[in-house]
Amino acid sequence: MLPLRGISRDDIIIKNINMKNTLKIGGKELKSRFFMGTGKFANFEEMQKAIIASKADxxxxxxxxVDLDSKTDNILDFIPKDVVLMPNTSGARNADEAVRIAHLAKAAGCGNWIKIEVIPDNQYLLPDNLETLKAIEALVKEDFVVLPYMNPDLVMARRMVEAGAVAIMPLGAPIGSNRGxxxxxIVKIMVKELSVPVIVDAGIGKPSEAAECMEMGCGAVLADTAVATADDSVLMAEAFAEAIEAGRKAYLAGTGGVQESASASSPLTGFLRDS
Amino acid sequence: MRGGKNLSTDYMLTVNGKQTEFKENQTVRNFLEEKGLEPQKVVLELNKEILSRENWSETILQDGDSLEIISFVGGG
Incomplete structure (x- = not known):
């Protein structure tokens, strides 16, 4: 007897040409579109496992x-050497302080990437776009690979790109708020209009929200609190990685149109009834 | 001048914002080692200028210097 269905899943190999895409930033080809933060983890061992599970590049x-009164482990001992280290300038309240922190970060000898973060307010931790722009101008001249954290604004983002930012990192919601x-x-407009990758940074609380960013066409997503404060941070890191990959695939695949009324999946004819 | 105190231990420097004593003719590298810090893991600013690692063995701390000892911590 012939089998009812002729094909086994192993018979057909699907090669998805669209997935041959990497994110290129600052001369580096990144396989993962998940940028991970290292703050708020219970300990460095857990952070290390989460980094590995996240597959973040x-x-x-x-x-x-350095706190001279208490001996602590050094975080660098727990970060795999094959990931790009992106120090931030947190703590900077203006451009000059951001530039100073960037210099110190570079002097540590771990590369020239810098995430500019200039924050004058402690309640909402919202960035100062103007001071951030000034810091970009100064640091691009010194051959830093500059990624600014910013309050979403297309005009300001364009100025930052003109100043040499290699990506733009708009916030989704206040830092550490997990609000999505x-x-x-605004981020959608920025994705459409900017010539550099848009990386949503801050506020992303769940993998589904990260996937949504990627479906919108964002270049990457940065998460920290959402992973580090999960009950199981390692599993959450993996969940984010999968969501970001799924969202990217959905973007490349092109999502179907949205409409008000239903659209039947099968023909509305040939029903087993007479009227 | 503080009476009765041995001048050789009277050298003060500001380390990460705190007043700290140091020995006369002490190099930066020696000071770090005394504090139990691994030189490869920290970055220094001496009087607001970055002091590159190659110069730590030659640089002698001066009374009134301001030293910042910096390293990476977790962050997003």
């Missing part, structure tokens, strides 16, 4: 004074 760190992509409408 870019990992952020901050720059601080509240700035969606």
């Amino acid at each position: 870019v990992v952020t760190v901050a720059v601080r004074r 992509i509240k700035t969606k409408e």
